[in-house]
Amino acid sequence: MLPAIMALSSEAAVSDSFFGRLMYKIDGWTQLGPVSFLITLGTGLLMVLVGKILIVWLSRILRRSLARAKKINDLMARFILQLVNIVGWIFLIIAFLQHMGLNMGPVLAGLGITGVILGFAFQETIGNLLSGVMIVINAPFRIGDYIEAGAFSGTVTDMDMICVILSTPDNKKITMSNKLVWSNPIVNYSNIERRRVELTVSVPYKADLALAKQVIKNIIDTYPEVLAEPAPVIEVNKLNTSSVDFVVRPWTKPADYWKVYWRFNGEILEKMAQAGFSVPFNQLDVHIIDQPKAN
Structure with a gap:
């Protein structure tokens, strides 16, 4: 008796599931005959085609509207279009299955429990989705x-x-x-009007600092990429153990940053050598104390 009850319960559970109702509906379609089934399927596919055209039409109108909006950037526009496209297809699939005779009410109700389970399983994906929303909003x-x-x-x-x-x-x-x-x-580094280049020039302690500063300024003045405002900064920044370090800070447009950086570092050694400046090296002074010999 008990096995029979369990078998009936199992059969009822299967019949109440989505796949059970789907198999039951397929049996109903076979009983209707091929003509009725093809008519139902044809009208359903026609509905899907019309829905697809509507989604494409709505996406084009939305794309044009977002392109004219000043506060909507390209990332936000693409994100919104993707979201509208996905939601539209979800509703279209549900409408198609409902048209084919499947009762989607219990399925949609069961998605609540399924959503909780999927939320734990795909929490990284959901985290990426929410992070994408924050990136789109803050731009x-x-x-x-x-x-x-x-x-x-x-x-x-x-x-x-x-x-x-x-x-x-x-x-x-x-x-x-x-x-x-x-x-x-x-x-x-791109969403700015200008960017400051950070450069360093080292000279020996015995060097003429005023002359060194003038040589550096002459090099910077030959660069058309360097902006006049703000004016470049050339000042003594650090007194190292074996050298005096100048900080050189010209301003450029973001696209010209590396052009100025590489050109300056490629020219500074030759220009400083022409002006009589040597390259400072680490120095170590050793003092030898002559100890008197013991008698």
Whole structure:
């Protein structure tokens, strides 16, 4: 008696499940005949086609509207379009299954419990999705910006709901999760009008500091990439054990930063040598004390 009851309970559980109702509905379709089934399937596919056209049409209108909005950047626009597209297809699939005769009410109700289980299973993915939302809302960077996030840096080439893709200067592709990007300080080197170049020049202690400063200034003045305002800073910054260090801080546009940096470091040694300045090296003074001999 007990095995029979358990078998009936198991059969009822299967019949109450989504797949049980689906198998039951398939049996119903076979009983209706091929003509009725094809008509139902055809109208359902037509509904899917019309829904797809509506989604594409809505996406185009939304894309144009977002392009005209001044407060919506390209990342936010792409994120919104992806979200609308996914939600639209979810509703379209549900409508198609409902049209085919499947009762989607219990299925949607069961998604609450399933959602909790999936939330634990895909918490990293959900974290990336929420981090992507925060990146889109705060807009710390755009496509084409050169950024630094944690230990990685590069030009932002793409972003979706899960990850950010960077391209490094040596043409490496870095794929970072949105959560990893958002959890680290984001430094944007492109979203600024000007950037300060940090340079250092060392001269010996016996050098003429005024002349050294003038030589450095003459080099900087020949660079058309260096901005006149703010004026470059050339000052003694540190007294090391074997050298006097000048800090050189010209301002450039972000695109000209490395051009000025590499050119200056390539020219400074020759220019300083022409002006009579030697390269300072670490020096060690050794004092020998002559001890009197004992009688």
